[in-house]
Structures are given as structure tokens and as C-alpha cells.
Amino acid sequence: MSDQNESQQPKEPESGAEQTSAPAAVPAQSGKKTELPSQRPDVSYTLLSNGMDYLVSVFQHLTEGATPPSARDLKYTVLHLQAATEVLLKARLVHEHFSLVFADPREATYDKWKSGKFKSCGTLDAFDRLRRIARLALSDDDRDGIAELAKDRNALQHYGLTHNAHAVEFRAAIVLEFLNTFIHEHLIPELDPAEAARVERNMDSLRLQFKGIKTLVKQRMNNLRSALAKVADVTVKCPDCEQWALVADGAEAGPTCRFCYQSWDYLPQSAAANYAWIILGLDENSNIADGYDPPVTNCPNCEAYALVTEAVTAADPSGTTPLCFACGNVFHHLTDCGGCGTMMDSGQPDRLPLCSNCARLRYPGEALR
Known part of the structure; x- marks a missing residue:
């Protein structure tokens, strides 16, 4: 094979390098190039698995590094949380129709969608389409939190960011709370059983890390306080x-x-x-x-x-x-029945502790009234 033979020809040594004899040319065995099997797996993520992977990374940076999270951990928290939000919103949008993920749905075709060769809508566009078209119950506060996170992400990605760490954590906590609710209430119900089970398993593991994120706990519990009261x-x-x-x-x-x-x-x-x-x-x-x-x-x-x-x-x-x-x-007055010993609520602390069955046996006349 010509290109193989040429590759065996001696090359001019660099200046000052010692010359050595060229190795003997290896005769070509076939006219076809032999392709070696790939030693590495293909990079393969669906829209949903990609979003969940970003979310897993967010929790890793918030809980598995320094305590409190370092500046680097917070940086990747912001970047990956913004990516997770965008991708998971679009994953839900696809269940309405794939064309809604296009920046301009009028230009959508199935071939473009399958090839991935198109410009997609932004995060807030996806959020708005889920409200207007899919009619999901998403609040203005949720939108504001995502918009603020997007500002931090753009600053970090394009020109740098200097911001109070507590403020960054607070904004991340708001969006994490939104995603936790969004995934359970709006995304999982639309998935097929196998996908839903995978997402549930991911959320089960992340759920255990919730308690390690103090800002998330505080924010979420504050929001739940009135309802839990x-x-x-x-x-x-x-x-x-x-x-x-x-x-x-x-x-x-x-x-x-x-x-x-x-x-x-x-x-x-x-x-x-x-x-x-x-x-x-x-x-x-x-x-x-x-x-x-x-x-x-x-x-x-x-x-x-x-x-x-x-x-x-x-x-x-x-x-x-x-x-x-x-x-x-x-x-409030749980006790054992004085007749048969079964658990019962006497209703009053000084009432004779008899269950209804024992009361009928002991006082048959009372039971007939």
C-alpha cells in the first residue's frame, strides 16, 4: 500500500541528530486498510441523561469537596446547574413536540432534529414555552431565579465573575429547589417506565445529599413553613x-x-x-x-x-x-383495653379502658341503648 510504504521511508534527521539506518520496509499484505477496534466507548448521552448528569455534577461540587464549597466548586455549580436547567427544561419540552426546542419552530424538520443540526431555543424561552404551550404551573419566581442564575453563568463563561459566595449559593439553592419539584411533578410522569425508573434512582441518591446543602435546606424549609404549619x-x-x-x-x-x-x-x-x-x-x-x-x-x-x-x-x-x-x-389517650389487652383510645383519661367488643360483653344492656 503506497501510503504505508512511504511511511517507512527514511526521514532527514534534525540538525545535530545522529543518523541511523532506516528500518526495512514492511511489505503490504493487502490493498485494504485494517481498522483496529476502538479501545474507548463512544460518547453517548440522550437529552435526559445529559441533563441528569449535569445535575449529579452540581451535587458533587456542592457536597463532595471542601466545606463550605470552594470558589472553584461554586463556579462549576453555577455552570453545570445552568446547563442542567436548560437541558431538563428542553427534555420536557420535547414531550410536547420536538419542534418547540428549535429557536424558530417554523424551521423545524424531523431530519434536522435527529441530526442535531439546528439552533435551539434559550433556557428562558424553553421555560416560557412550557408555561404557554404545555400549560405547566411554573411561577414567575421560578423564572426570576433561573434568569439570575443565567446571569451568573454568562458572567463566569464570558468575562469572569466576582460575587459573594453566599449569594451564589442562595441563587443555586433556589434553582435546585425548582428542579427538584420540576423533575418529580412535570418530567417523570411523562417518561416511559424504564426512563422514569432511572431518573428516580438518580433522584434517590441525590436526595440523600440534600441535607448537606445548608442553603438549600434553609430556602426550601422557609418556603414550606406555612404549609407544614x-x-x-x-x-x-x-x-x-x-x-x-x-x-x-x-x-x-x-x-x-x-x-x-x-x-x-x-x-x-x-x-x-x-x-x-x-x-x-x-x-x-x-x-x-x-x-x-x-x-x-x-x-x-x-x-x-x-x-x-x-x-x-x-x-x-x-x-x-x-x-x-x-x-x-x-x-391522646392511648391505652390497653382492660378486658382483652388490645390497643385502644379511651377518649378520656378517666374513662374505663374497654374496647367496644369488651364493653358489649360486660355491659350488654348499655350496648342496646
């Missing part, structure tokens, strides 16, 4: 993020943390067990040896095995309150 009597610490945001109000979907969005779908028993073990440090055998009630037992109201007898609620963080994670009932 209304359900303080059925709100406890979440076993996942350890925030006072796990609401066990008897909702059909099961107990849900309003901070990290962890939920126990239709499994209040698991929520009760996780709470008792992780937050209270009690397992199924705790208290029994001392003659006290187990930490989780059957609820006298709904009979589900989801009553935490020593729950600590936001309404009374210094005491304990029996709370059912299934029906959301709070019991």
Missing part, C-alpha cells in the same frame, strides 16, 4: 433527609416528605417502621422487654400495622404522640 400534628422527621417534613395525614398515596419528595406509595407500614428505626432508633423488639408497648403496632382506628406509639411531631417536638402513618389519626 397547618399539618404540624401529623408531621415528623423524614428518615431520608431528616427534615421535619414527612407528613402522615392519611392521604391515599401514603406518607410523603414535602422536602425531598420521598414517598411510601401505599405502604404506610414501611414508613412507620423506617421512621421508628432510623429516627427513633427503635426496632420491633424495643420496649417489649421492659413491658412497654412496641414502637409500631396496629392502629385501633384503621387496624393497619402503622401506629408509631412514640412519634415526635412538629406540633410537640419535646414530647411523644401516638401517630398512625396509615390513617393519620393522633391518639
Whole structure:
């Protein structure tokens, strides 16, 4: 092969270099060039996986480096958070129609879309189209937070930025809060089951890092404070993020943390067990040896095995309150039935502790009234 033979010809040595004899030419074996197999995988990211990868990087820079995050970590937090926001907004926009991702949808064609050879819309354009066309419930405050982050990103990318670190963290926290809600409420429901499962797994791992981002915790809890105050009597610490945001109000979907969005779908028993073990440090055998009630037992109201007898609620963080994670009932006079020993709520502290079955047996005449 000619190019192979030419490559074996001796070259003129550089000035002062020692001359050596040229190696013998290797005879060409074939007229075809042999392509060696690639030793590295192709770079392959879908729109969705690309956005999630940027988001993972944001959490790495905020939680896995110096504490508090260094200037370099904050720089990449801003850059990658802006990229994650843009890409994830567009990932949701595609589910309306791919043409909406084009800067000018009138120029959209399927071939351009598949080849990626087109100019896409900006982040705020994507946000506005999701509101106007997809009719998503996105607020002006969300838009303002994204716009401020975009300003920081553009400054860093093009001419540098000098800014208070707390201000950068605060802006990042606002957008992270938005993305957390956006992904769970608007993106995951549109995905096929396999994609939804992958995103959920990513969010599960990121959820554990939420508590390490102090500014995010403060911002999000401030936003949730008024709503959580209304359900303080059925709100406890979440076993996942350890925030006072796990609401066990008897909702059909099961107990849900309003901070990290962890939920126990239709499994209040698991929520009760996780709470008792992780937050209270009690397992199924705790208290029994001392003659006290187990930490989780059957609820006298709904009979589900989801009553935490020593729950600590936001309404009374210094005491304990029996709370059912299934029906959301709070019991103020929980005791054992004096007849059969089953758990019951006497209703009054001085009332004879008899369950309805035992009361009918002991006082049959009263039961007929």
C-alpha cells in the first residue's frame, strides 16, 4: 500500500541528530486498510441523561469537596446547574413536540432534529414555552431565579465573575429547589417506565445529599413553613433527609416528605417502621422487654400495622404522640383495653379502658341503648 510504504521511508534527521539506518520496509499484505477496534466507548448521552448528569455534577461540587464549597466548586455549580436547567427544561419540552426546542419552530424538520443540526431555543424561552404551550404551573419566581442564575453563568463563561459566595449559593439553592419539584411533578410522569425508573434512582441518591446543602435546606424549609404549619400534628422527621417534613395525614398515596419528595406509595407500614428505626432508633423488639408497648403496632382506628406509639411531631417536638402513618389519626389517650389487652383510645383519661367488643360483653344492656 503506497501510503504505508512511504511511511517507512527514511526521514532527514534534525540538525545535530545522529543518523541511523532506516528500518526495512514492511511489505503490504493487502490493498485494504485494517481498522483496529476502538479501545474507548463512544460518547453517548440522550437529552435526559445529559441533563441528569449535569445535575449529579452540581451535587458533587456542592457536597463532595471542601466545606463550605470552594470558589472553584461554586463556579462549576453555577455552570453545570445552568446547563442542567436548560437541558431538563428542553427534555420536557420535547414531550410536547420536538419542534418547540428549535429557536424558530417554523424551521423545524424531523431530519434536522435527529441530526442535531439546528439552533435551539434559550433556557428562558424553553421555560416560557412550557408555561404557554404545555400549560405547566411554573411561577414567575421560578423564572426570576433561573434568569439570575443565567446571569451568573454568562458572567463566569464570558468575562469572569466576582460575587459573594453566599449569594451564589442562595441563587443555586433556589434553582435546585425548582428542579427538584420540576423533575418529580412535570418530567417523570411523562417518561416511559424504564426512563422514569432511572431518573428516580438518580433522584434517590441525590436526595440523600440534600441535607448537606445548608442553603438549600434553609430556602426550601422557609418556603414550606406555612404549609407544614397547618399539618404540624401529623408531621415528623423524614428518615431520608431528616427534615421535619414527612407528613402522615392519611392521604391515599401514603406518607410523603414535602422536602425531598420521598414517598411510601401505599405502604404506610414501611414508613412507620423506617421512621421508628432510623429516627427513633427503635426496632420491633424495643420496649417489649421492659413491658412497654412496641414502637409500631396496629392502629385501633384503621387496624393497619402503622401506629408509631412514640412519634415526635412538629406540633410537640419535646414530647411523644401516638401517630398512625396509615390513617393519620393522633391518639391522646392511648391505652390497653382492660378486658382483652388490645390497643385502644379511651377518649378520656378517666374513662374505663374497654374496647367496644369488651364493653358489649360486660355491659350488654348499655350496648342496646
